[in-house]
Amino acid sequence: MLVLNFFLFRILPGDPERTLTRLQRVSPSTIDEVKKELGLDRPLPIQFFDYLGDTARGELGVSYVFSRPVSEVIADALWPTIMLVGVATVGATVIGTLIGIWGAWRRGSAIDTASLGFGLVTYAMPEFWLGMLLILGFAVALDWFPTSFMSTPGLTDATAGVHLVDTLEHLFLPALTLVLALLGEYALIMRSSVIEAMNEDYVTTARAKGMREALVLRRHVVPNALLPVVTLAALNLGFIVSGEITVETVFSWPGLGQLTFRAINGGPDYPLLQGLFLLFSVAVIFANLVADLLLGLLDPRIGRV
Amino acid sequence: MNGTLLEIKNLRVFYEVRGVKAPAVDGVDLLLRTGDALGLAGESGCGKSTLALACLGLLPRNATVEGSVRFKDMEVVSAKPGRLRALRWAGISMVFQGAMSAFNPVKRVGDQVVEAILLHEDVSRSEARSRMRELFERVGIAPRRAGDYPHEFSGGMRQRVMIAMALACNPPLVIADEPTTALDVMIQAQILNLLAELREERNIALLVITHDLSVLAQVADQVAIMYAGRIVEEGSASEILTTPRHPYSRSLVGAFPVVGDPASRGVPTGLPGDPPDPAARPPGCAFHPRCPNAFEPCDRIDPALERHGSHLAACHLVAREAES
């Protein structure tokens, strides 16, 4: 894992090199100045170490778009993203898993087929389109929810309670969009995992002991069925990141995704993009580690670290 | 103490595969009394495991059952789910083959045994746990291993845990389905000894199912040989194992060396061919295509299971010999 991390860093310094050669079309004299300032006239390995050092110290450069240090910009946008992703992931995992179990238990029934179809369709949908549809439907047509942003302007003096409700109101649609987008895959994987587990011998043993079906399901099937789901969910993290970026864009949710969008279109803002890329990659690697650990905890057959 | 425990009458079990109904068990009668030890032998696919599952009502959804399986005064075939669940493990328990897959890999073995107890008896968890530890000791497993997981045991030890679990609710009848398959010879002997001892101690009736006849020599009083879903010979263990009459029994007996004697583990004298496909049973006697002694009526008339002296056999040859 650490090896991967290392390689990750290697690619990034390559970017400023290339981006600056494109900037060369701007004007030669400014280029020299900029180069000196950014220390790019020094040989590449030294650049790389500089970069590492800077990054370690939290100095990620200055954003073009915002004219503020990148680290600040990112820090501001961090919490909203965590909130959105957190709620959505938990929601999608829980609901998806439950649907998957139910579908497997009542295999072949109308509900099962319906949920399979539903999962298939949501998988095929670009999540930002879904988001836009939801806005159209619920926010514009029905006016049940606000259309964008995280809070209603002008509420700065209100009490904490009102703030909370307001935030939740704003959170609902984007969270719903993400949940729907992620849901299908979890449900599908859980379903096939449960079906597979139900065919195992220990289920026969459990039934032979005189256990009711529902109990067999709960105590023996589900714990075993969850294991492959954790692994697969970890692999899906990249998808969560992409979904989150587009959903934030659609809803103008002030998080990292929205930041990414503005970084692309307002520039492109290379320092900011680099910083974001770094953060995303680190986050995914970290999440993978967590998933591995979780699996180690859940499955006694895997040697503890 | 000779109450009838298990009475199987004319049991037929059909599996439906791709629209075709094939009989895995094709008309079996069996009787077990308290304390009996019956061995059921036959090749893979002859229906013996299906029989075992049928006794507990554990057949999969695509199976149809006809006939009767009576445990004491309860009819298993048509039993309501509640009564069936009560019967399972407390009335009849099973020792499964392949204990590795029969245990839940993510649960501790002690818990799995305790679970069985708690399902049927109204005792506290701590009492169940102490009973579990007693059982472990009896089968030769250190009680502290109750906190271990199935994959941490060797094959033989796992089988012992399996046996402990089967005894958890003190059932009067234990069905052991291939209890020693995949174990090496020395361990096999130990396990079989254990089973025999336990049977004596607790007056448990045993139904041992296996394809390895040498196993039955140690444990069974009576032996029944199964072929193509039917019983083809039945009698006392000593009789069947020393003087089998049915050609199939003869080749089975000849095919298996003696447990505990590694030297006799050579290449067994096998039979040519394979057991028949349940969906395509040969006319007349199901065994005749492979029988070295087949003669005229064998391919036309299906021999019925008849009594010849002290044992039962379904074979024209045996019938003819008995007459003379």
Next chain:
Amino acid sequence: MSARAVRRTRRIQAFRSSAGLFVRNRMGITGLAILIVFVLMALFADVLAPEARLSVTNAPGAPLQPPSARFWLGTDELGRSVLDLVIQGSQISLLVGFLATAISMLIGALVGIVAGYFGGWVDVILMRFTDWFLVIPFLPLAIVLAAILGRSLFVIALVIGVTTWPGTARVVRAQVLTLKERPYVERARALGAGDRQIIGRHILPNVFPLIFANTILVVAVAILTEATLSFLGLGDPFSVSWGSILESAFAEGAISLGAWWYLVPPGLCIVLVVLGFTMCGYAFDEILDPRLRKR
């Protein structure tokens, strides 16, 4: 018959029976039907929705009109028919999807076969490389690459291809590993066949169905990814794809204006096409792996 002739007849037979199974599979046929509609749409796009009507400066209608008899799907902010836009969009969306998939499959299959067949340290290195790619979240990577390499269709296709090949590589490698142990490979080697021959004659033909099934599913992902990238503004600003239509719609505030006719059709097309590919892909999976077939 010569060995080659025998092989060919057998392959034709296998193909025919698979095709037969496919036809009987409802999902597969529905998927295929959908795809045919869209492919035809893309092929005849220039006829159905002539470029002239999509001119930015000379638009035929009034801006942002709801659907009417003249403009079945209404108009965009410049007054162009949304229906025309959608039809034209199919060309790029499908094209980029296919191109990206081709790139992805080529790299993936190559890596998978080489890693699986040669094993040893080649395998280890390639797999490490693959795993690294798998871990990196694809969208940020795609964004960075696209931002650097510029905004063009080819870049998008390349980016998608580069971010999706690991999945294929893994699957192919697993298959090659099992194939490698098959007796006929050993026989071929004993007979002195060279690596290239073994790969070409024995491994490739058997890996091919798997690659094919995988390809179908990758196309679906590629199209979705293209839409996402275009929506975020990384696409070619001069070409029309379903993603870019959505981008324009979003930028013009179609949502707050309630201009649903602008938003719904492009997304719907994406959904249908992806569904089409996914359904065909699943149908193929069922054919290839008899275990998945319903009894």
